[in-house]
Amino acid sequence: MSRKRTRFSPFLKQTITTFLTSENFMRFPLEISPNLRFNSSQRLNNPGQSLLLQCFVTSAVGINLIGHGAVVGFAAVLLPQLSDPHSDIHTSKTANSWIGKMFLHVPASVIGITLLIGSFLASPIMGRYGRKVAHYTISVTALVGWLTTILADSVEVILIGRIIGGLSFGMMLPLRSILIGEYTSPKNRGAFLTTISLTQGCGIFFVHLVGSLLSWRRTALVCLFLPFVSLIMTLFTPESPSWLVSKGRYNECRGVFHWLRGDEEETELEAMIEARVNFEKTMRNQKKLDIIKTVQKQEFYKPIILMVHVYAMGQLSGAATIAAYGTTVIELVMHPGVNSSAWMIGLDSQRVIVNTLAIFIINWFKRRAMMCSTGILCVASHLAIVAYVYLKDQDVLSSEAIWIPGILLNIQFFSVSLGMVPLPSVIAGEVFPLEYRSLAGSISQASVAGTMFLVLKTFPGLVDSIGITGTYLVYAGLLTYCLFVIMFLMPETKGRTLQEIEDGYRGGVVVEEEMRSLKSNGENGKVVSTGTKT
Structure with a gap:
């Protein structure tokens, strides 16, 4: 038996390696599916069919996000069952060891470290091998x-x-917004990106529901099917057209773009290809890549600074602290005798409902208006809670x-569910330039992991030293600072x-200067959208 395994393993490894490195890897699922067959000359004239295909490719991402939401919420199912005297694994056996103590805090601060590592692992994969392989x-x-x-x-x-x-979740952080943003049309992109927060919230609710009925092992088995289904669906999705154009594969890009979008958005396709051709010509005139000049480019550092502050608002707004210390916050704001578990379930339900409404609301209002209004509402709710607890x-x-703090907490959670949590994913899928999308996305997502770790790690100490009023006052000040920076750097991206x-x-002046530079360096000829010169 062992001899057969020895012979089979190299064969299996060679087969998988050959398949992954073959030129037809990206087209494989589209060739075997008659409904999703890829044809570079195929154009969809039916907007409804185009929307349906965008829903399909987005669903593959969404199901994976439900699974990652289950990863976050699984700790609430796991720890109580492990503490049961009849459990086959007892935490008391390792309670005095460092690994046992570390395990008890995994749902809180340690998850931030795994997210940090995972976010940097994703960047080289999706940049070099494509979004689909990632x-x-x-x-x-x-x-x-x-x-x-x-x-x-x-x-x-x-x-x-x-x-x-946690590593898988961290790798998904930069990819989720990039993938959905590149697959979908501008008119529907905001709604699709809003599903990121909704699916993660549904994942947390799902694992809590299943965990209340089944053991933690069977709950994990049920959750196993979520990434499996996502993997199967990904087999039948094409590669991102933006990544294809970044690799100079213009014909494939055209085919995938028409397969996803139809004929209605031809202008975006031509502009994307032409911008890439111009960029490649500019790069050929540079003898070596100047990292310092790259970092100094507005299109590189401005979106990163913007997203660092947007993500920080999401963590400081209460999304992280309420998820990890929800019952503690409720008891501190109300009083220790309140049924904090029931209030927590109510706030979780509100989050799912408001996240669902945000999918439709995001298409009605401009991004800056939503960020500003929900940000101000979040700061106001923090200050109101400070005033109530003090009085x-x-x-x-x-x-x-208790109806007074109940209303205030619901207002805070409303602002979190409507803007502070869904908007970062929406904005992240829109502001990063194509050339630096993988790297910039990973850098900004690393700030999420760092901020989450700091918020969750310092929250108990802040409450012990300055109380819940001082803690909320500090958060309100930081939220106000972040909001000012966001309003200064954030462009309107809707539509x-x-x-x-x-x-x-980049600025139109920069583009014109690059074109003049190309002409002055002897790059004569008219640039056409296919990347050839006439």
Whole structure:
């Protein structure tokens, strides 16, 4: 038996390697499916069919995000069952070891470290091998994480499974917005990007629901099917047209673009190809890549600075602290005797409902208006909670009137669910330029992991030292600072193509100067959209 395995393993490895490196890898699923067959001359004239195809490719991402939401919420199912005396794995056996103590805090701060590492792992994969291969990698990593958890026979193995799941989630952070943003039309892009926060919220709700009915092993087994289904669906999706054009594969880009969008958005396709051709000509005139000049480019550093502050608002708004310390926050704001679990379920339900509404609302209002209004509402709710708790501690208000803090917490969660959580994913899918999209996305997503780690790690200490009023006051000040920076750097992206947004950051003058530079260096000839010169 062992001899057969020895012979089979190299053969399997060689077969997989040959398939992944073949030229037909990207087209494989489209060739075997009659409904999704890829044809470079195929054009969709039916807008409804085009929207349906965009829904399909976005669903492959969404199902994976539900799985990653389950990764986040799985700790709430796992820890109570491990603490049960009848559990086959007892945390008490390793409670005094460093691994046991670390495990007890995995749902809070340690997850930020795995997200940080994963976000940087995704950048070279999706930049060099494509968005589709990166999505394959993420799905397989998630499968390994869930399998490790299911087969675990000790706390240490469970921790390894959690870390692998966190790495998969971290790799998904920069890819999710980029992939959906590149697949979808400008008129529907905001709604599609808003589903990121909705699907993750549904994943948390899903794992809590299943975990209340099944054991943690069976819950993990159910969750295993989420990345598996996403992996199968990804087989039948094409590569991103933006990545194809970045590699100079213009004919394939045209075919995928027409397959996804039809004929209605030909202008965006031509502008994207022409911009890439001009960029390649400019690069040929440069003897070597000047990293310092790249970092100094507006289209590189401005979106990164913008997204660092946008993501920071999402974490400081209460999305991270309420998810990890929700019952503690509710008891501190209301009073210790309140049914914090029931209030937490109510806030979770509100999040799912408001996230669903945000999918439709995002297409009605401009991005800047939504960010500004929800940001101001979030700051106001923080200050109102500070005022209420202070007056309650001074016996000016009765602690029995829990409807007052209940309304204030719901207002805070409303602003978080409507803007602070969904908008970062929407904006991230729109502002990064094509050439630096993978790197810039990973850098900004690394700030998410860092901010999440700091917020979750410092929250208990802040509450112990300055109380919930001081903590919320600090958060309100930081939120106000972030909001000012965002309003200064953020362009209006609603209804604009990705190329138009990129050109806006670069400035029309820069583009004209590059064209004059090309002509002065002897690059004569008219540039056409196919990348040839006449």
